[in-house]
Amino acid sequence: MNNLNDRKKCILRAITDDYIDTAEPVGSTTIAKKHKLGISSATIRNEMASLEEDGYLYQPHTSAGRIPSDKGYRYYVDVLLELPRVTSEDNKKISQISDYKKDAIEKTIRRSTKILAELTEYISIAVIPEHRNAVFRHIQLVSLDLRNILVILVVDPGVIENRVLFSPRVFSPIELDEISSYLNQRLRGKKGEALTKTLLNELRNSVPEARDLISCIIDLVQEVLTDNDDEVLVADGLLNLLDQPEFQDLDKTKLVLSMFEDHAALAKVLFGLTQTSGAKVRIGEENKSPELKEFSLVTATYYHNGNNVGTIGVLGPTRMAYGRAISVVNEVALSLSELLELF
Amino acid sequence: MNNLNDRKKCILRAITDDYIDTAEPVGSTTIAKKHKLGISSATIRNEMASLEEDGYLYQPHTSAGRIPSDKGYRYYVDVLLELPRVTSEDNKKISQISDYKKDAIEKTIRRSTKILAELTEYISIAVIPEHRNAVFRHIQLVSLDLRNILVILVVDPGVIENRVLFSPRVFSPIELDEISSYLNQRLRGKKGEALTKTLLNELRNSVPEARDLISCIIDLVQEVLTDNDDEVLVADGLLNLLDQPEFQDLDKTKLVLSMFEDHAALAKVLFGLTQTSGAKVRIGEENKSPELKEFSLVTATYYHNGNNVGTIGVLGPTRMAYGRAISVVNEVALSLSELLELF
DNA sequence: TCTTAGCACTCGTCTCAAACGAGTGCTAAA
DNA sequence: TTTAGCACTCGTTTGAGACGAGTGCTAAGA
Numbered sequence: 021m022n023n024l025n026d027r028k029k030c031i032l033r034a035i036t037d038d039y040i041d042t043a044e045p046v047g048s049t050t051i052a053k054k055h056k057l058g059i060s061s062a063t064i065r066n067e068m069a070s071l072e073e074d075g076y077l078y079q080p081h082t083s084a085g086r087i088p089s090d091k092g093y094r095y096y097v098d099v100l101l102e103l104p105r106v107t108s109e110d111n112k113k114i115s116q117i118s119d120y121k122k123d124a125i126e127k128t129i130r131r132s133t134k135i136l137a138e139l140t141e142y143i144s145i146a147v148i149p150e151h152r153n154a155v156f157r158h159i160q161l162v163s164l165d166l167r168n169i170l171v172i173l174v175v176d177p178g179v180i181e182n183r184v185l186f187s188p189r190v191f192s193p194i195e196l197d198e199i200s201s202y203l204n205q206r207l208r209g210k211k212g213e214a215l216t217k218t219l220l221n222e223l224r225n226s227v228p229e230a231r232d233l234i235s236c237i238i239d240l241v242q243e244v245l246t247d248n249d250d251e252v253l254v255a256d257g258l259l260n261l262l263d264q265p266e267f268q269d270l271d272k273t274k275l276v277l278s279m280f281e282d283h284a285a286l287a288k289v290l291f292g293l294t295q296t297s298g299a300k301v302r303i304g305e306e307n308k309s310p311e312l313k314e315f316s317l318v319t320a321t322y323y324h325n326g327n328n329v330g331t332i333g334v335l336g337p338t339r340m341a342y343g344r345a346i347s348v349v350n351e352v353a354l355s356l357s358e359l360l361e362l363f
Numbered sequence: 364m365n366n367l368n369d370r371k372k373c374i375l376r377a378i379t380d381d382y383i384d385t386a387e388p389v390g391s392t393t394i395a396k397k398h399k400l401g402i403s404s405a406t407i408r409n410e411m412a413s414l415e416e417d418g419y420l421y422q423p424h425t426s427a428g429r430i431p432s433d434k435g436y437r438y439y440v441d442v443l444l445e446l447p448r449v450t451s452e453d454n455k456k457i458s459q460i461s462d463y464k465k466d467a468i469e470k471t472i473r474r475s476t477k478i479l480a481e482l483t484e485y486i487s488i489a490v491i492p493e494h495r496n497a498v499f500r501h502i503q504l505v506s507l508d509l510r511n512i513l514v515i516l517v518v519d520p521g522v523i524e525n526r527v528l529f530s531p532r533v534f535s536p537i538e539l540d541e542i543s544s545y546l547n548q549r550l551r552g553k554k555g556e557a558l559t560k561t562l563l564n565e566l567r568n569s570v571p572e573a574r575d576l577i578s579c580i581i582d583l584v585q586e587v588l589t590d591n592d593d594e595v596l597v598a599d600g601l602l603n604l605l606d607q608p609e610f611q612d613l614d615k616t617k618l619v620l621s622m623f624e625d626h627a628a629l630a631k632v633l634f635g636l637t638q639t640s641g642a643k644v645r646i647g648e649e650n651k652s653p654e655l656k657e658f659s660l661v662t663a664t665y666y667h668n669g670n671n672v673g674t675i676g677v678l679g680p681t682r683m684a685y686g687r688a689i690s691v692v693n694e695v696a697l698s699l700s701e702l703l704e705l706f
Numbered sequence: 707t708c709t710t711a712g713c714a715c716t717c718g719t720c721t722c723a724a725a726c727g728a729g730t731g732c733t734a735a736a
Numbered sequence: 737t738t739t740a741g742c743a744c745t746c747g748t749t750t751g752a753g754a755c756g757a758g759t760g761c762t763a764a765g766a
Binding site: 392393422 | 729730731
Binding site for chain 1: 756
């Protein structure tokens with residue numbers, strides 16, 4: 021694929037840079053003037069025609085300049101792009117991710133997407149750790165008053181779930197402690213898939229006088245560990261889309277934004293991004309989903325204990341500032357992984 | 364203010380209903396045809412001219428129909444409006460508010476705004492209970508492993524805060540229980556303002572070997588009870604605005620939506636809505652803030668233990684379906700209050 | 707053989723005037 | 737007091753023409 025001569029590379033890079041900058045089709049004279057390549061507009065025109073023939077560029081209509089095609093962007097990203105360093109200003113902002121240290125993992129990720137959206141001015145999305153990989157760590161029952169019992173369920177990595185249960189029967193703190201430690205002993209380290217019916221029934225019947233309470237608790241544990249319909253996707257900066265010149269058409273834009281009302285479906289689209297290290301870039305048609313064919317997606321995974329637990333990234337027009345996006349996404353994923361090591 | 368004769372009332376109501384429905388200036392013939400009032404378009408025209416003179420209507424330009432002015436909407440809401448009953452379908456949706464029963468109050472309110480936005484198709488907003496009115500209820504320290512301690516702080520009404528603290532010194536579960544019950548005993552029922560320096564210092568020095576741990580805990584308590592910069596405003600359905608014909612102008616709409624980036628400032632605008640019972644309606648210019656002069660705001664307060672703790676409502680164009688908005692907002696506020704009674 | 711100046715051509719956008727039509731206010735008759 | 741009739745207003749739509757950015761092609765020059 022590295023089959024372009026140097027001059028073609030320069031021209032393709034110039035056109036792509038310019039188009040990313042201005043959102044206007046780029047003409048040969050513009051290139052000749054702005055980027056002093058030492059060749060005339062006529063020569064550039066010839067090269068452009070050749071690049072178009074090879075599928076790197078296209079014209080929206082005869083009398084317009086050129087726009088990079090998806091193939092063009094792909095070449096740009098793979099071959100031509102030099103990643104800019106993350107500025108210290110950006111780094112300052114990114115470091116805000118760890119500001120609140122150790123609150124729930126989900127909040128941390130929300131904060132990260134928010135920061136990512138602000139930095140890139142695109143839509144920022146994150147897939148949060150799948151609970152089904154989560155492990156039971158600790159449960160604690162606390163008597164708030166006679167009949168209200170606070171259940172605290174701690175799950176690795178970093179999810180803490182609280183629920184206040186109303187119990188018709190009064191339990192003494194000692195009883196609650198006993199129940200807690202029994203459940204802890206039986207459930208510690210278990211994954212959702214390990215919660216077999218046999219086990220659950222055994223637990224339910226273990227303390228006859230607390231059957232109802234334990235039932236409720238088990239439901240909660242199961243709910244948290246098996247992650248039915250819980251939010252798996254976090255998005256921020258949706259409105260940034262309105263600032264992009266290609267989304268001035270309201271109907272089109274509404275269509276896109278309405279995708280974000282069904283987080284579950286969208287998560288599926290964004291899943292299957294299992295990736296090794298570094299940022300992954302999906303450009304336009306490379307996205308399987310037709311709604312995303314005008315979008316590019318730059319994602320990176322973040323880790324917990326060396327395991328790939330989730331994905332974070334940005335979604336923007338194919339005319340995306342790839343360099344900056346990739347740098348920033350990488351940096352954010354890195355910060356997030358570092359922070360999660362502390363959980 | 365009840366100074367319009369019956370015919371004028373009918374015409375004003377017809378124009379307002381029609382304009383709310385179509386978003387197009389309403390002409391005399393339209394009224395004559397759609398609402399069989401038994402009078403000709405010419406008569407309606409005369410009455411319209413009179414209503415315009417009195418400030419209830421205006422024409423966007425000479426050759427157009429009429430649009431209700433803010434004064435016209437106000438009259439419509441105060442005098443002409445008959446509240447529609449909430450349909451059983453709506454009620455079904457509203458009852459989803461209590462689906463998850465007793466998770467944290469903030470989540471409940473988020474869910475409520477989401478439902479409200481879906482039902483009305485306007486922007487839905489809520490001011491969540493001010494923490495400074497919150498009361499310390501319970502604290503619990505749980506040893507997760509040797510050096511990680513989970514702090515659970517329960518605050519009335521319905522806020523549960525978790526934090527994992529890393530402690531260089533190892534505490535036994537018994538020690539942690541002792542610290543918990545000491546703090547519970549000293550802090551139970553206290554408001555943020557009751558946390559004087561003297562008290563806090565006394566607590567800090569009460570158990571010398573746990574000084575650092577207690578310090579961290581106290582910081583957390585103070586943070587939660589004094590509610591520095593925590594989110595006080597929740598909004599949903601921002602994108603609904605794009606479906607309104609009066610907000611097809613992207614620049615204008617972006618300006619409005621950007622208001623929602625500074626929740627704190629917006630909360631101020633929406634505060635000062637201390638109100639008795641039932642929904643409050645603010646129409647167009649009645650809003651102090653100039654950004655909101657094209658908007659109407661329908662709000663109701665919700666209660667906890669008989670105290671007005673927060674506000675929930677919808678924000679839409681002045682051309683709002685007031686009847687439905689008021690009914691639904693009232694119903695949601697009611698459901699929310701009922702649910703909070705259980706907290 | 708490669709480069710480039712020159713030029714005719716294309717086609718989207720901008721401009722402006724004319725036609726259109728929804729709605730009005732006024733007048734005069736019922 | 738109501739209403740049919742009509743001239744008038746003014747925003748919107750339509751279409752023709754001018755404009756111009758950018759192209760491809762040709763032919764001359766390096």
